[in-house]
Amino acid sequence: MTLNPADTGFVDHLRALLPADTLRPADPRYLQEPRGRYHGQAGVIALPRSTEEVATLLRAAHAARVPVVPYGGGTGLVGGQIMGAEGPAPLVISLERMTALREVYPQENVIAVEAGMILADVQRAATEAGRLFPLSLAAEGTARIGGTLATNAGGVNVLRYGNARDLCLGLEAVLPNGEIWQGLSRLRKDNTGYDLRNLLIGAEGTLGIITAASLKLSPIPAEEGTAILTVASPAAAIDLLAMARDQLGETISAFELIHRQGLEFLRETLPDLRLPFDDLPDWCVLIDLGLPWGRSPAEALAAVFESALEAGLCADGVIAQSEAQRQALWSVREHIPEGNRRIGSVSSHDISVPISRIPDFIVEGGKRLAALGDMRINCFGHLGDGNLHYNVFPAQGKDRRAYEHLRDDVKRCVHDLTHEYDGSVSAEHGIGRLKVADLQRYGDPVKLAAMQAIKQALDPHGIMNPGAVVPLAD
Amino acid sequence: MTLNPADTGFVDHLRALLPADTLRPADPRYLQEPRGRYHGQAGVIALPRSTEEVATLLRAAHAARVPVVPYGGGTGLVGGQIMGAEGPAPLVISLERMTALREVYPQENVIAVEAGMILADVQRAATEAGRLFPLSLAAEGTARIGGTLATNAGGVNVLRYGNARDLCLGLEAVLPNGEIWQGLSRLRKDNTGYDLRNLLIGAEGTLGIITAASLKLSPIPAEEGTAILTVASPAAAIDLLAMARDQLGETISAFELIHRQGLEFLRETLPDLRLPFDDLPDWCVLIDLGLPWGRSPAEALAAVFESALEAGLCADGVIAQSEAQRQALWSVREHIPEGNRRIGSVSSHDISVPISRIPDFIVEGGKRLAALGDMRINCFGHLGDGNLHYNVFPAQGKDRRAYEHLRDDVKRCVHDLTHEYDGSVSAEHGIGRLKVADLQRYGDPVKLAAMQAIKQALDPHGIMNPGAVVPLAD
Missing domain, CATH: 3.30.465.10 (Uridine Diphospho-n-acetylenolpyruvylglucosamine Reductase; domain 3)
Structure with missing residues (x-):
């Protein structure tokens, strides 16, 4: 199955079918992605104004066996929007004019x-x-x-x-x-x-x-409320989630785990940011609540806090009493990625594991990484979904460049462990081109074969985003 | 693509691969379905005990090109579990032993x-x-x-x-x-x-x-509550749903529309059933609520009732004050299908339309059916999902046999109208064998072609439940 480049002849053919300004030469912004890992080939960009124009473009690409890269906002983190030198120059189709x-x-x-x-x-x-x-x-x-x-x-x-x-x-x-x-x-x-x-x-x-x-x-919830409660461990955090759900049902909008390491990074890199505790706890959770009218979120959160104290799940906590306090609590959670960025990670991972296995996963991950070298781990994220951002950093005072040689081993270690714990090595970012090999390694072989069959059935010439998700044929 | 029957040779082959009691001759109960429309061929039934045994059965059927009918509880209403005389005798695989x-x-x-x-x-x-x-x-x-x-x-x-x-x-x-x-x-x-x-x-x-x-x-919701409120029209019911949602968020578990016709059928056929109103309203809705602790469902429903009265959406209502009263209200809703059964329908339809189009749909449906003949319509169901059970009955005092000649026209009329209103002719029962022609008539042709391609890709010999959902190849 050979694909052809979006060359002058193909572009001239398209120009005859579409309004004059639909096609443009490659603009560099379509050939880069946020982390700078992938670089696209200079090709042609199409900016269709309607579904019919998209159909015209795909019919032509299908007939001419020209690869097509669909382009949205370009914010993907796994290279799904960038086709590099692994094939002929593609037709990039950006949907930016179809915003109605x-x-x-x-x-x-x-x-x-x-x-x-x-x-x-x-x-x-x-x-x-x-x-x-x-x-x-x-x-x-x-x-x-x-x-x-x-x-x-x-x-x-x-x-x-x-x-x-x-x-x-x-x-x-x-x-x-x-x-x-x-x-x-x-x-x-x-x-x-x-x-x-x-x-x-x-x-x-x-x-x-x-x-x-x-x-x-x-x-829209009538009232929203937020609290940060300290917990002794991830296991206590999970028990607290179950208790909060029993009391508050579906009204819990977010339940985020925060590790001491993340707070220490914030204290170090963003000293003006107000942290909710002077004595940093090992673990805490941010609970966000959105209620229909008839009940105060702060009171509902106070009731959860009280039950959690009684059950020994929780030792301390801050419940926002105003929208400003609420924003301040969220600000802590939202700045954690910035703190991470300023410290500079050795390797970052977007993983999920079954919620009840998270405590063991965190313990075991710490052990295995310690065997690889002296590193700090900031493990935080969407606990309620089992989705952890498991990020690994240099030891205090060391530079990330000293860990270059370890990066692949760290990633492999975390992904292997995730797989052993029935988890996913891509919880929310997708496969793109970055994780095609991971998917082949960890994916169920029967599912992978079914994916290939479906791809072949719906895209027999393999023109759609070649190299993403499904491996290129040899 | 020719399929072969599950004949003696094939069954002997399976017997050699599986424990002795896995295979049995056809028992009539696997060859019937609830409405008696489909009758299966006498064939062989397999009762596997494990996923591996299911795999053994499918590998053999795949190799021998023998049709397979998966069998669950047999309660489907569209013939998906029964393969009739349209192909060679199938291997029926019942999962009844895999109940762990x-x-x-x-x-x-x-x-x-x-x-x-x-x-x-x-x-x-x-x-x-x-x-x-x-x-x-x-x-x-x-x-x-x-x-x-x-x-x-x-x-x-x-x-x-x-x-x-x-x-x-x-x-x-x-x-x-x-x-x-x-x-x-x-x-x-x-x-x-x-x-x-x-x-x-x-x-x-x-x-x-x-x-x-x-x-x-x-x-599990800590407390549940139920109310039946009268509304002037389906449009008022939809406004009431929006208002109730604004006040109660995700805690509304059910929102069911009930038409006067359904209540009249109950009064006629089940006179001992207590109805919530002496003067039967043209329309009413049953609202069911499940709340986490901290708020009384009856009070929450009373607040909705009050707002609805003020907004002129609602004229009368009953709010259950005990679990017994709650069950009594639900009993009205749950007996409506029994009332329908006792009256005997000309034609029943499991349809959905976009929620905001329901009022017009109901008016237009009444007009078109009136043009076909003198009939009664009981339109009720899951209003919150846009899912209506739109059932058509003989005029008062007439027998359904007098409408035999109209049945196909009635069904076509209701399904055409549903399609015109961007609805679905199978909201919850599926396609099975009953609605394969409907799907071909109303389905998007591009989707139908994609379905054929996917079926061919994953089941190249066409052994899986032949004739269901996807039409048999000519």
Whole structure:
């Protein structure tokens, strides 16, 4: 299966089919990604204005066997949006001109948007309709909704509202052969055949291009509250989560684990940031609550705190009594990645393990890494989802360059352990090109074979985002 | 593509591979379905005890090109579990011996069970662990969890907890070639490749056999409450739902629409059943609430009632003040299908339409059916999901036999209208064999082609449940 480059002849052919300004030479910003690991080939960029134009582009690429890279906001962390020198120059299709709000249905708690809409704009449009679109992540000012669906993005509210997959009711998409699937349903119940929607979600642009989506909205909580409670251990944190859920049901919006190491990094690198405790605890959790009217979040959190004290799960805590205090608590959690960045990690990992295995995982991880060398570990993240950011740093006073030779071993050690604990080596960032080898190593072989068969069935020429997710044929 | 029958030679081959009592001649109960529309061929039944035995069966069927019908509880309403005379005698594989509880993880809100476990037993195992498995439907005492997943079953709690798809974290399954996919993950976040889980869910046994599942559990609500409120129209019911959601968030477990016709049928056929109103309202809704501790459901419902009265959405209402009263209100809703059965329908429909279009749909449906003949319509169901049971009955005093000639026209009329309103002609029952032609008529052609390609890729010999969901090749 040989692919052809998006050369002058192909581009001239496209120019004859599309408005004059649809195609442009490669602009460097489409050829870079946030961590600077992948560099795209200078090729051609298409900026379609409609689903029909996307279909025209894919029909032409399908016929000419030209590789296609779908491009959203470019914020992916695993190289899914960058095709390097491993194949012929691709046609990059950016959805940035397809940003229309198709329709809001407040009564139905549904919004339909084009795939190029920025995530923060989707949130804003929901708010203007008196509703909440709960998908929230660091890159929301740049990420586009099509990309967040193609990668099944997560973020801080997954515990309550689910990930991107769970928030999508329907898709409009162009399949690799250039045909348009009109699947922009807004039905909550529809059992009519195979679930093509969930197949495209998380396929990272390898099975088609999402052009529009209908998304679930939620009521805006009437009042929100936040607390940070110290816990003796990750095991105590998990017990506290169960207790809080029994008392507060689905109203817990976030439950984040914070390790002493992260607070120490903040104290060292961001000394002006106010920390909630003078004596730093080994572990603490941030609990965020959104309640319908009729009950005070601070009171509800105080009741949880009291039960946790009685049960010996918790020794100290701070409950926000105002929105300003609430923001201050969140600020601690939100600055942890910045503290990490300033210290400089040896290796970072986006992993998940079954929630009840987290305590053992953390103990065992510490032991195995100590056997490799003297390093500090900041393990924090979305405990309620079993999703840990397990980041490894140089020992105090040492430089990360002294650990270069260890990086691959550290990554392998953490990923092997994750796999042993029935976990995932990509909890929310996806496979892209960075983790294709990991997926082959850790993935179930029967699933991998089924993925290859599905890829071959829907994209027989292999034009869609070659090299991402599914390995290139030899 | 020719399939071969499960003949004596094939059965002898299987007997050599499996324990003696695995295979049995056809027992009539595997060849019938609840509505008596489909009749299976006398064939052979396999009762495997393990996933490995299921794999052995599928490997043999795959090699010999013998059709396979997966069999759960046999409660499906669309003939997905019965292969008639349209092909050679199949191997029926019943999961009834694979009923083990694999593990409960109360801390993680997860239960892992074998596919043959009865749905009510899954609910019970969850309750024993202090948790709720919220999937609940009329057939729960017979339906097996593998079948409810294969058909993506719905029920009364979808509004709050989602359908079967939304409640599944991982699957173990045997693919059509007899290979075992070890996908029994219990991770909440796992972005490692295509979503094979959601592809098998809702595929109705045409892409493989689910042998085990890990399922999401929820906290048991501390207190539950129920009210029935009258509303002037379906439009008012939808406004009331939005208002109730703003006040009560995710704690609304069910929101059911009831039409006067259903209450009249109850009064006529079940005169001892206590109805909540002497003067029957044109429309009313049943609201069910499950709250974490700290607030009385009756008070919360009273507050909604009061707001609804003020807003003119509602004129009268009954709020249960005890569990007995609550059961009495639910009993009205739950007996509506029995009332329908006693009257005897001309045609019944399991449809969904976008929630905000329901009022117009109901008006237009009444007009179009009136043009066909003198009939009564009982339209009720899961309003919060847009899922209506739209059932058509003879005029007062007339016999359904007088409407035989109209049945196909009535069905076509309702399904055409549903399609015009962007709805689904199978909201929760699936396609099976009953609605294959409907899916071809109303389904998106690009999706149908993709389904064929996926079926061909994963089941190249077409052995899995031939004739269900995907049409047989000519």
